[in-house]
Amino acid sequence: MFTIRCIVGSAAKNLALLPAFRQKIKLQNRMSSSSHPLAAVCQLTATPDKEANFSVCKQLVEEAKERGAAMVFLPEAFDYIGSSREETLSLSESLTGDTMSRYTQLARKLDVWLSLGGFHERGHDWETDRRIFNSHIIINDKGDIVSVYRKSHLFDVELPEKGVSLKESAFTIPGPSLMPPVQTPIGKVGLGICYDLRFPELSLALQRHGAEILTYPSAFTVATGAAHWEVLLRARAIETQCFVLAAAQVGQHHEKRSSYGHALAVDPWGEVLSDCGGERPGMVLVEVDLEKISRTRRNMPVQQHRRDTAFYHSLAQT
Numbered sequence: 001m002f003t004i005r006c007i008v009g010s011a012a013k014n015l016a017l018l019p020a021f022r023q024k025i026k027l028q029n030r031m032s033s034s035s036h037p038l039a040a041v042c043q044l045t046a047t048p049d050k051e052a053n054f055s056v057c058k059q060l061v062e063e064a065k066e067r068g069a070a071m072v073f074l075p076e077a078f079d080y081i082g083s084s085r086e087e088t089l090s091l092s093e094s095l096t097g098d099t100m101s102r103y104t105q106l107a108r109k110l111d112v113w114l115s116l117g118g119f120h121e122r123g124h125d126w127e128t129d130r131r132i133f134n135s136h137i138i139i140n141d142k143g144d145i146v147s148v149y150r151k152s153h154l155f156d157v158e159l160p161e162k163g164v165s166l167k168e169s170a171f172t173i174p175g176p177s178l179m180p181p182v183q184t185p186i187g188k189v190g191l192g193i194c195y196d197l198r199f200p201e202l203s204l205a206l207q208r209h210g211a212e213i214l215t216y217p218s219a220f221t222v223a224t225g226a227a228h229w230e231v232l233l234r235a236r237a238i239e240t241q242c243f244v245l246a247a248a249q250v251g252q253h254h255e256k257r258s259s260y261g262h263a264l265a266v267d268p269w270g271e272v273l274s275d276c277g278g279e280r281p282g283m284v285l286v287e288v289d290l291e292k293i294s295r296t297r298r299n300m301p302v303q304q305h306r307r308d309t310a311f312y313h314s315l316a317q318t
């Protein structure tokens, strides 16, 4: 049902996981437990049906765990994609609601870390303002919520010639701040969400605070995805010299909305390690070799070559 690709070792090679491969991959995964941890980067087609979405996400997480993943990445709106503003708002929950409790239990039961890329979280003043946050939540293998980053750049975009018209701020409150990178079994993970990808200031700030892996769980539109998705992800990886892991929504969510897919893993040199394609739910498994980061940064120390902030503001004085 799912498309699963697996990348093991430093050679960037996608292995379509045919049944015949299964044993082999499992064996390699077991061996890799003594070398580098595995991350599973997932894509799915969320609909307004929360129950059905949870069931798909649970299967993806179970499959990823079975294949040796230490951390599983689910995209923005993994919980649901509403077909109207009203529906999006009415389906939202707080962090103490049923959806989060199911995911924390899942993480604890399977002993796996989760990146939940964009939870529709009722704001603190929900009773009065009926608005939500778009929250990226990290859950550890004990089932504790260890970080919540609330999306800070909202997608209010009109591209009439491309049929794109979305106004995220109509139902979402912009997040107040960045969150410090989280130490996980695969490395230090810096949190972004979807449209945040277009703001390199955010990725550089996370890198400066120690991020080794940047994450951009997304629900990119088909038009903007085809034009910009891979280029932006690779650019963020190249300029920060971080791994970039981007879980994605794919396909048609309801009659009015489709997403581009291509959940991607990029290494610190900017090479695409693996791509989930643009067709259907699935995952890629990638080995996160942190030595690749130190090697890349040692050989081309761009962070040391960066001038101070005053330098980049010097045009303001002229």
Ligand SMILES: O=C(O)CNC(=O)[C@H](CS)NC(=O)CCC(=O)C(=O)O
Pocket: 076, 077, 080, 081, 082, 088, 118, 134, 154, 155, 166, 167, 168, 194, 195, 198, 219, 220, 221, 224, 225
């Ligand atoms: O609406 C929800 O339920 C979840 N949120 C989203 O899907 C968000 C806001 S509408 N989508 C994006 O940011 C797409 C960005 C994009 O496509 C680009 O930057 O080109």
